Amino acid sequence: MDAVNALPPGGADAFVARNAGRWFSPEDHIALLSRLSGGEGPKIVLAGTACDIPVMHAICDGLGQIVADLQEYGFQMPQPGNAADLLTEIAKTPLAPRAAPPGRFTRALHDGIAGADLVVASVDPNDDSFGWELPGLRQAAEAQGARFLDLGFRPFRPDPAWQDTARLRIAEALS
Amino acid sequence: MSCANAAATYQRDWLKSLRGQILDGASFAFVNADTPHELFHFMDVPMVTNQWWSAVIAAKQLAPEYFDKMDALGFHAHLPRYSSLPLIAQMTGDFDRQPWGGLPSPAILCARASSDEHPRIFQRWAELTGAELHLLSAPATPDPAPDWWIRARRDWEDLYGTARLDLMVAEMQSLITALERLTGRAFDEAAFAAYMARIDEQERLLDEVAGLIARADKCPVGIAEQMPNVMIPQWHRGSDWALSHVRAFRDEVAGRIDRGEAVCDAERLRMMWIGAGLWFDTSFYRAFEETHGAVFCWSMYLPFAADGYIRADHGNPLRALAARVSAMNEQLHQPPWVNEWLVKEAKRWRIDVAVILVPEHDRFSGYGSYFAREALRAAGVRIVEIHSDMVDPRDWDRAAMEARVGAALELEAS
Numbered sequence: 075m076d077a078v079n080a081l082p083p084g085g086a087d088a089f090v091a092r093n094a095g096r097w098f099s100p101e102d103h104i105a106l107l108s109r110l111s112g113g114e115g116p117k118i119v120l121a122g123t124a125c126d127i128p129v130m131h132a133i134c135d136g137l138g139q140i141v142a143d144l145q146e147y148g149f150q151m152p153q154p155g156n157a158a159d160l161l162t163e164i165a166k167t168p169l170a171p172r173a174a175p176p177g178r179f180t181r182a183l184h185d186g187i188a189g190a191d192l193v194v195a196s197v198d199p200n201d202d203s204f205g206w207e208l209p210g211l212r213q214a215a216e217a218q219g220a221r222f223l224d225l226g227f228r229p230f231r232p233d234p235a236w237q238d239t240a241r242l243r244i245a246e247a248l249s
Numbered sequence: 250m251s252c253a254n255a256a257a258t259y260q261r262d263w264l265k266s267l268r269g270q271i272l273d274g275a276s277f278a279f280v281n282a283d284t285p286h287e288l289f290h291f292m293d294v295p296m297v298t299n300q301w302w303s304a305v306i307a308a309k310q311l312a313p314e315y316f317d318k319m320d321a322l323g324f325h326a327h328l329p330r331y332s333s334l335p336l337i338a339q340m341t342g343d344f345d346r347q348p349w350g351g352l353p354s355p356a357i358l359c360a361r362a363s364s365d366e367h368p369r370i371f372q373r374w375a376e377l378t379g380a381e382l383h384l385l386s387a388p389a390t391p392d393p394a395p396d397w398w399i400r401a402r403r404d405w406e407d408l409y410g411t412a413r414l415d416l417m418v419a420e421m422q423s424l425i426t427a428l429e430r431l432t433g434r435a436f437d438e439a440a441f442a443a444y445m446a447r448i449d450e451q452e453r454l455l456d457e458v459a460g461l462i463a464r465a466d467k468c469p470v471g472i473a474e475q476m477p478n479v480m481i482p483q484w485h486r487g488s489d490w491a492l493s494h495v496r497a498f499r500d501e502v503a504g505r506i507d508r509g510e511a512v513c514d515a516e517r518l519r520m521m522w523i524g525a526g527l528w529f530d531t532s533f534y535r536a537f538e539e540t541h542g543a544v545f546c547w548s549m550y551l552p553f554a555a556d557g558y559i560r561a562d563h564g565n566p567l568r569a570l571a572a573r574v575s576a577m578n579e580q581l582h583q584p585p586w587v588n589e590w591l592v593k594e595a596k597r598w599r600i601d602v603a604v605i606l607v608p609e610h611d612r613f614s615g616y617g618s619y620f621a622r623e624a625l626r627a628a629g630v631r632i633v634e635i636h637s638d639m640v641d642p643r644d645w646d647r648a649a650m651e652a653r654v655g656a657a658l659e660l661e662a663s
Contacts, residue, residue: 172365175384176372199327202612206369209323210376224323 084113085135089128092143113139116191116248119220120145121183121211122228123198124171129232130196133241137248144186146171171203183207184214192221192247196228196240223247252498253474256481259490264349267295276356276431279374281332281367283577284359284385285421285570290487291444292428292436297352298484299360299370303334304528305348307640312529315341316641329366329611330641331525336370339377354378356431359424363387363578364613381427385420388413390576395589397580398556405560405572417571438567445566448487449559454495455479456555458502463598467511468546470502472522473534479550486558517542518658519599521630523549523591523621524606524614525639536651541658547598549581556590557581582617588624595630601661602631604654608638633657 095103116138120130125145134140146169164170168182187193193215197204208224215222225240232240271277277295280286289296306312312330315337320326322340324333335352344351358380360371368384375382390410394400400408425436462470470478478498482491505511512535520537522545527533537543557577562569580586595603603625607618622632633654637645 172362172368174362174368174386175382176368177375177382180372197325200612201325201327202329202365203369205325205328206366206373208325210373212323226325227327 084131084139086128086132088140089131089143093147096147113141115139117141117189118244119143119187119190119193121187121193121204122196123201123204125196125228127231129237130194130228130240133237134194134244137241137244138192141189142186144169144183180207180210183211187211187215187220188218190215190218190220192223192244194223194225194244194247196225198230199227221247252494252501253477255497256477256494259494260477260481260484261349263485264297267297268350268353270295271353277353278357278359279335279352279355279380280358281360281371283361283363283574285424285574286484286486287441287445287448287570288421288424288428289359290485291441292425292432292434294357294428294432296484297355299332299335300525301480301484302352303331303640304526306334306338307528307642308531309348310529310642311338311346311348312640313643316643327610329364329608329613331608331611331639332366333370334640336373336377339374355380357381357383357427359383359385361385361387361574361578366613383420383424383427385424385574386416387575387579388416390579393576393579393583393586395585397576397586398590398593401556401572401580402559403561405569406563409572409575413575414568414571417575418568421567421571421574442562442566444487445562445569447492449562451482451486451492451495452554452558454492454499455551456559458495458499459552459555461499461502461506462546462551465506465511467513467516468519468544469505469510469512471512471534471538472545472548472550473531475548475551476526476531479554483550483554511544512546513538513542513544515542516544518544518601518661519547520545521547521591521595521598521600521603522606523603523618524608527606527637528640529642530645530647533647533650537654537658541655541662543602543658545604547594547600552594553581578613582614584617584620587617588620591621592624592628595625595628600630602633602654602657604633604635606639607634607636609636610638610641631657631661 091107118134118138118140119142120140121144123145124147126147131140167173168178173179193211195208195211212222223243225243229236267277275295277297278289279297279299282298282300286296312334315334316330318341319337338347339352355378358371358374360367362368362384371382371384390413394408397408406414429436462468482494485491518541520543522534534545557580558573560569560572605618605622608615622634626632635650
């Protein structure tokens with residue numbers, strides 16, 4: 075908890091702070107996050123398939139503040155115990171990739187980009203789910219006056235060249 | 250084959266008639282192939298199957314334009330294609346170019362969540378058309394018995410699991426309620442039992458046909474003719490026409506065998522086609538008869554009519570229907586079910602070479618193929634693996650594929 079409490083608000087460490095919530099109770103997590111000072115610059119929302127490393131946060135560092143990360147990393151932390159309870163909790167999560175009916179996911183996704191200046195989407199090449207949301211997400215973003223950037227396929231471990239290109243495109247989208 | 254022409258004509262006339270009914274105010278359903286069609290048929294709700302419509306669009310050579318359109322709309326290039334082609338055609342809305350004038354908006358939609366894309370695709374359909382959406386869950390079977398086809402006909406309660414069947418029945422009851430509301434008719438359980446018995450009779454006839462062809466010295470009916478004779482009656486299963494057609498198909502096949510008629514008089518090798526049809530180039534199935542004496546005699550559609558459909562009702566036809574539907578797609582595509590079934594079928598049909606269509610963008614069916622490949626190899630079947638797609642011809646190189654299959658046939662014959 076002390077380590078999370080000391081995290082800065084932006085960059086790759088913001089990814090760590092967000093995902094620390096997998097191990098804390100919601101109340102503890104919210105209390106810790108509320109101590110972090112707000113970021114600066116245009117508001118960026120990350121969307122797309124699950125990303126288990128802070129690469130997208132690092133790419134956006136210094137270009138704006140990430141106000142929401144909707145790349146599903148796992149909103150419920152698997153813990154020893156009753157697997158049925160865990161599955162029940164996952165089923166309640168509207169941004170779980172297999173949320174049913176899938177319209178719940180779409181609504182939560184569109185709600186999640188509220189207030190964004192830029193929505194940045196990227197997907198895993200094996201994606202079967204999120205890709206069906208992309209045209210609708212673009213429309214929703216543009217309808218609220220935000221820009222929408224589709225980075226296309228994000229490699230499992232993006233190399234520096236991919237990261238440089240992504241950063242350039244995000245900077246252009248924000249300019 | 251006269252039966253195949255009759256089936257195609259029936260289906261074309263049926264769709265034209267459907268359009269007429271809809272213009273007169275009738276409602277229709279748009280559904281996936283692995284959903285309980287029986288409920289729609291029984292409640293007299295006309296129904297169009299997504300994968301069938303996809304195949305029709307592909308056969309009309311319209312798929313490349315729609316997949317280009319799919320890219321332009323912002324859907325990424327690795328999304329599954331077989332089940333999405335009709336959605337993109339509907340989004341494009343150029344109905345005057347589509348087969349038989351395209352599809353009007355359906356009143357109700359139904360899909361099983363048997364892979365990740367299906368709920369999403371049908372959600373987009375619901376948004377596009379305003380139709381009521383019914384999604385059926387597809388929970389995994391914890392201990393899938395490899396020899397499912399032996400147990401599925403009678404012992405399906407243990408095979409699929411009581412909890413899974415309870416869930417499927419509950420979700421089908423919700424669908425029945427919607428169909429009652431749509432039609433203003435009550436669901437008659439006794440009449441439904443009689444209807445299910447007719448489907449059972451139809452599938453047993455197809456089981457008989459499969460046995461006839463499997464045992465024949467030379468293949469009397471290739472897969473290009475089997476498919477319409479099996480699948481069009483399946484889309485209308487239990488109807489008077491479907492039963493009558495399947496009987497005629499059985500008789501025509503038996504007659505051919507009695508008269509010693511074969512697809513290829515010089516048949517030397519028997520092949521199986523694994524995967525959905527190659528809908529944009531079905532003449533490929535006959536490309537090796539003259540050159541190599543090799544006949545595609547097996548595709549999944551005919552034998553699956555028996556193993557995938559016949560379910561004893563044990564006095565509860567709705568639960569028997571749940572047993573038929575609850576693992577339909579998984580049995581065709583997922584290990585250990587698909588590989589064990591294909592090995593059983595390869596032995597029964599005396600298969601020499603299997604050609605496996607691996608649809609890289611339809612990962613649910615594509616990846617299961619690798620287990621089939623290894624199992625068939627271990628059983629002594631020569632394998633040709635084709636990475637392409639059922640409905641998207643943009644990466645299909647017919648000459649190169651003929652060369653690959655031809656080379657395998659020459660090795661097998663040597």
